[in-house]
Amino acid sequence: MDITAFKSKNFLIPGIILFVLLIALATLPLYVGLYWVILVTAILMYTILTVSWALFSGPSGYLSLASAAFFGVGIYTSAMLLPNTGVVLPLLVVVALGGVISFIIALLVGFLTLRLRGIYFAIFTFGLVELIKQVLIFWEINITGTRGRFIVLVDTHHVFWIMLGIFVLLMLTTYFFRRSKFGLALQSIGENEEAAAHRGINVTMVKVITFAISAFFMGTAGAVIATKWTYIDPYIAFNALFSFLPILMAIFGGMGQIYGPVIGSAVFAYLEETLLTKFPYYYMLTFGIVLVGVILFLPGGLVGLIQRLTRRKRKGGVVEQNANT
C-alpha cells in the first residue's frame, strides 16, 4: 500500500472532515431521541446494501439482483440463532455468521453463474432470491413446522453502533478496494472482459471474490436489522424489493464516485422512511415514478447532476473571459 497517499494534503483535509463526521455519528445516541437513532440505523442499512451492491456491480457492469438473497440469508441467520426463548449466541457472533454464510453462498453461486453475460446474469440472480425463499418455506412448513420466528429483543443503541461499525468497515474496504490491483482488475473486466483475460487477469476469481465480499456485507446488515424487525418469516426476509432499492439508490446518487451511492442512499432512504409512514398506500407508486424518472432524466445521478451544474458554471466563466479579451 502507498503510504505517501496518507501524508499528502489531499488526504489530510477530507480525512479530518470524515473523522469529525464519524465522531458525530458515533455519539449520535447521546443527544438525539430514540426515533432518530432508529431512523439513522435504517438509513445506514440501506447505505450498506447500496455501497456493497455498487462495490461489485459498479465496476464490473454485472447487474446483480441477488442483494435480497444475501440480505435475507443474514436476516434468517439471526432468526434461527437469536430466538426469543432459550439460549442465545452473542449478537456480534451471529452478525459475523450471517456475513460468512452469505459469503459462502455467494462463492458457490458466483462460480456457477458469473460465466453468464449481461441480462442472463440479472435474471439468474433474481431467480436466486425466489428459489431460496421457496425452499425455505418448504423446509419450514414440512420439516421444522414453524410458520414464523420471533427474535430476542436487543438494545436499540447497541444495534445502531454495530450497524455503524459495519458501515465504517465497508467504506474502508471500498476505499482500499478501488485503489488496489484487485479493484483495477475488476474495472478492466467491466470495460472489456476478454482483453482483461488476455492481460493475465484471473477473470473468474476476481469477479467471484468481489461478489462474495459484497454479499458478506449484505449478510451482516441483514443479521443486524433482523433484531429490530422482531418477527421474521421467509416472505419478510426475502423481499425482492431489497434487490431493487440498492440499485435505485446507487443510480439516484450516481455511480462514478465512491460517495455517490452513499449520498443517494442516505437521501433516498430518508425519503423512503418518511413516505412509508405518511403515505403507505402510495409508497410503491412514488417509488416506481422516482425509479422511472431517475432512469430517464438523471443517468449520472445526484453526483452527476452536481458535476454537470458546476461544470456548466465553469464553462460559462471561460466564455465570459474569452469575450473580454
Add this chain to the structure above:
Amino acid sequence: MPDSIVRVLDIAIGGLLTGGIYALIAMGLSLQYGVARVLNIAHGEFIMLGAFTTFTLYTVFGINPLLSLVIIGPIIFIIGFLLHRTLFTRLRISAPNPDAYAASSMLATFGLLFIIQNLALLGWGADLRSYSYLNFGVNLGGAIFAANRLVTLGFAIGIGLGFYIFLARSRIGKAIRAAAQDPTTAGILGVNINLVLAICFALGAVMAGLAGTLISMRFPITPTMGLNYTIIAIIIVVLGGMGSIPGSFIGGFILGVIGTIVNYIEPSLSLAAYYFIFMLLLLVRPKGIFGK
C-alpha cells in the same frame, strides 16, 4: 384402462391446458425481448390488468368475458404503444450501447411494475377475486374437464397461431422480423424502426392482456398475481430460445406439463422447480432449445 395410465393422461392433458396460457404469455414476452429488446418485468402486470378489466366488465356491466377480448386488445395496444414511444424510445436513443439499453429498460419496467401494481391495489383492493363462467364439466373420452379450461386452451392456441401467421405473412410482420435480425440494416432499408419496435412492444402487451382475460375465467385473481407469470414467461423464453416465437409457443406447453407433474407430487415446490429448471437450463444451454 388401468388406474395409473388414466392418471398419467390426466396430468398430461391438464398440463397442456395450462401450457396454452403459458405459451401465449411467453410469446408476448418473446416479442418484447426478442425484437424490442425490452426485458419487460411488468409483463405480468398487463396480464393482471387484462384479468381485472375482464372481471369488472363481467361483474359490473355483464359483458361476456370472451367478448371483452375484443375490447381489451385495442386498449392495451394503445397503452403499450404510447409507453414505448414515450419511455423506451427515449431510453434506446440515449443509451450508449445495446447492453446499457437492456439494463436501463429492464430497470424502467421494474418501475412500471410498481406503478401499475400500486394503482391496481388502490382501484381494486388486495382481495382475491373470481367469477364463475362456463363452469361445467365436459366429458372427453372418460376424463372430465371444466368447459372454461377447454375454451381457454382453444382461444390461447387460436390467438397464438393468429399472431404467428401475422408475423410470417403480413407486411408489418416482415418488418418486425427484419428489425429482430438487424435493427440498423432494417432502418437503412426503409423500415421505420421506432414505429416497428413500438408496435412489437404493444403487441406483446396485448398478448399478455388477452392471456389475463383467459386466466380470469379459470383462476382467482389479485393485483399481485403478475410477477409469478412474468417469471414463468421469462423461464419459457429462455427455454425456447430468446426471440424464437415458435420456441416460446412449444416451451409454454413443455413448462405447463412439467409444472402440472411437480404440482401433483409436491404443490408447494412448483415455483422452486421452475427456478431449478431455469437455472439448470441457463448453465447447460443458455441459448435455449430452439436458439441458434
